[in-house]
Amino acid sequence: MEDPLGVATVATASPVWEREELLNGCQAVAQGVRLADVDVIAAYPIRPYTEVMDALSKIIADGQLDAEYIIADSEHSQFEIVKHASSVGARAFGGSSGTGWMFGFEALVVAATDRLPTLFIVGNRALDDPGAFGVEHNDAMALRDMGWLLCWAATAQEALEHVLIGYRIAEDKRVLMPMALAMDGAFLTHSQHMLKVPAKEAVSRFLPAYDLGDRRLHPDNPVSIAPQVNEDWVMELRRQNWEAARRAKGVIAEAYEEFNTIFGERYPSPYFDEFMTDDAETVLLGLGAVCMPARTAVRRLREQGKKVGYINLRWFRPFPTQELRASLGRFKSVGVIDRNFAHGSPDCGGIVFQDVRSCLYPLAKRPAMVDFIGGLGGRDLSIADCIRMYDITAKAARDGAPEECVTWIGLRE
């Protein structure tokens, strides 16, 4: 069955898909958690991620998932509950947004250093003060140096599927790292999409049972976990954590390959999607839901004969250094859309810009690079905004990157 856009769809009767359903991003994640047969869920409310937990409590109330559901007294407790449930061998799930994410941050740091493969959803939200419900990526980005797997979903379908993909990668014995799945507040958490919900049987083929092995805290396995090490061992432990991230690269490739085998060719590349880049000279690169207006802008500019394309970066940690270097080296100019801000960083740009520019530095022939700070606090990034960003980036292809390489988009000045 083909849909009018030429995108392959799967018949609802297909054994790998159970049904089609209109779900928003939060509800989609909750379906992923149900299908992953999670054992322990800890909840604490903060917009916009909260609806994930609303949906899960109803799923449990209706008997569709057998899990402990704990309403914690704070995000710190919530994350610690998830971490310690994972330590006794239970598959555990948590999440948060914005300032709540930061409140529990200490617990997130130790989840990584304890090498516990929990999965957290981040409904991206601007940090206080002043209060703002809208999306901004600084909350999840704060994890980037902490030994986590960190990826962004661009659609609700991807969000659901990355709960399954995330647990599989995180729990792999070669990895054992916690996984943060980020999705844009409102634009993704609360916008509805028609989703294909995987069948349980297909999921069980894809996602093996969680087995922490000889690190499981249980009377039959009386280990001591995380004793004080001081200067004697910290460097080696940090390096072990990094080696796990390096091994994760291979595990990520395997996981997507297996996912594609079971569910159809959904992900040509794990780390990023390229849209109309084959002959492109100028591309924009962004994370999350901004891919929607950006792709539409690409189509419109293509109608005018402009050689533009879009790159939707999915994985931020581990960073796809080699893959991105090989891809972006083909273009004359690259513009990065940062829905975050790295205060005081080189050129005062965004976090993604800093990493991408650093990644491309060793290339003999580097594209001209510009950065866009936009969409902060949930401000819309429109198709017109994207077209403006393409214009600025295309100009950098002709004239080279300007000295002021960072542009704030949609700012009242």
Added chain:
Amino acid sequence: MSPKLPVIDFEKIKKVHDAPLEEFYTSGHRTCQGCESALVMRDFAKASGPRTVATGATGCMYVANTSYLTTPWIIPWMHTQLGAGGSSAIGMAAGLRALMRKGKIKKEKINVINFSGDLGGGDMGLSGISGALQSDYDLLIIMYDNESAANTDIQATGLTTYGAQTTFTPPGSKHRIMHRRWKKNVAAMLAVGHPTCRYVATASATFPALDFMNKTRKALAIGGPTFIHTFDPCPKGWDFHPAYSRELGELGIKSGIFPLYEIIDGQVVYTYDARRKGRIPVRHYLEKQGRFAHLIDEDVDYIQKQVDVMWNEWEVPGVAPFKAGLQVAAR
């Protein structure tokens, strides 16, 4: 009708010689001479036995106990963050319950215990412990209270005795007393706020003998979330010779400054009833500790007065600071 205490089915240790010989907290730690908190560790592990999982919040019983590759723990143990005592216990209990219910591990009783110090349990982690005591999981939180942040070089906490010298509260030429907070009443606060929590107790590792081990067993046997607050004289932080740790604990209890009791299903049972047995002057307890050396008579009198109020005026003496019940007329 006089209320009856519930029958708690637990294996009581009647004599010192009946205590289990097997140790589950053994060599490998580097706690100080005369450390009562280390004794709390040894005793709870002995009382709970091998089918136990424990977390220890950051504190001296983390830093001094568990150096990498030399753990003293025979039972499975894991570090948890300073304020995560309660949530770590919930996490373990929830994980074990789900795995047993779903048939992923064998169904059995596994004791879930967290120990947190006074800084971790009584200050930072109070909210998390409150959350744990509201839950329906079988778990025990032990707050080992040596009245200071002991592994960071003795700083005052919310549970440090009024007037004590610590590195945050040194006596000076202008201010003799820098620590002017009255000790936080954590056990009673938790009992009052969590009416479905069936067992809250205070204890000392050594006085009366075996009391703490039996309280540990009662807490684990009664079911649901439970809490024990232990009173641990600390030679380093309180400035006394390590030989006198046990004696200091006894003096603290006999002076009434640290009341010893259980609250079982909402009923208070005094382990040492200072009203019936009498109280020794609090001076006898204070004068043996260097941390109170700067106090003058007026300060000691103030502390004595506060302790007298606790026992003479509180509605539940030594436990709950309500006075005069419903007899005060509304204006």
